[in-house]
Amino acid sequence: MEDTSTRSESESPPEESADPASDGSDDRTSPDDGESAAGEGDQSAAGEGDDPLTGDIDDPTTADAEGTRADETDIEALRERVESEYDFDDFGPSDMAQMSAEEWDAAFDPETWITGDRLLERVDAELKSRIATRDVFGVLERVREDGEERILVYSDEGYAIIRPTGEVRGEGTVLRDIEPVVALAAMESYEVPEPPENWSLPHPDSVPEGSGEFGNLVVQAVAAVQVLAGAALLVASAVADLGTIVAPAMGVVFLFVGLFLFAMVANARLSDRFRSEEYRDRLRALREAKERPGFVPVEDGVVTDEDAGATERDRED
Secondary structure, three states: OOOOOOOOOOOOOOOOOOOOOHHHOOOOOOOOHHHHHHHHHHHHHHHOOOOOOOOOOOHHHHHHHHHHHHHHHHHHHHHHHHHHHHHHHOOOHHHHHHHHHHHEEEEEOHHHOOOOOHHHHHHHHHHHHHHOOOOOOOOEEEEEEEEEEEEEEEEEOOEEEEEOOOEEEHHHHHHHHHHHHHHHHHHOOOOOOOOOOOOOOOOHHHOOOOOOOOHHHHHHHHHHHHHHHHHHHHHHHOOOOOOHHHHHHHHHHHHHHHHHHHHHHHHHHHHHHHHHHHHHHHHHHHHHOOOOOOOOOOOOOOOOOOOOOOOOOHHHH
């Protein structure tokens, strides 16, 4: 009988591993582990846009809406400041020159502007009123361009053509006078006055020498009183011994004041006479001209300017 107890330990069979799944764990990853890692990555990517406090997802349109509200608030504040600084009931070229582009856009909302034939009717009435009060010097006509009606205003110093869209083109002082008129007439809130029946430019011979004669008479009366008072004080100081220097000094002051007022009245009358004569000369020049000035691009009631889409400012640029 063979004795097996003497077999060496080296000949014993190797022991099997107790955990067969642990083999190759360092070199490979199980499919389940890969799916778990991918799922965690998707959840992490999806949660990057979440609000850590509320859990809400950031919406790009929210920031845009907040920016729009901020812009509207700024425009409203600018509009209130413009309305408080400018008197739109007496809006003229000087006010337009002072306004910036931002103030203009805030004061005149393009979405509320009046256009079309209604705008032309309002501009026509406003211009007639201003021509009657001498705020605008020019001849008012209706012309056509590309089959559409236009308003033409011209004088010896320029012209302006107004489109139903509110665009104004031209040159000279007439253009500067017409632009604010069109802007006001395009505002719904502005009330256009009713023009008088005899609104056109007057006849040269009917223009008075000057205006404000009643005011000149009042100033002359005051000046006369000052001169008489000064003369009386000087005579009294020379005839009677008043024993003071106050009386003659006041007499001299009264005389100087009276003479200054007389000189002011004389200067005002000369200025009025000069302006009236200049106004009559311009009226005669318009009446004696058998046709429009050569710089007005209109023939037979039709606009003939090749550069019809450009304004004077566009040409300068």
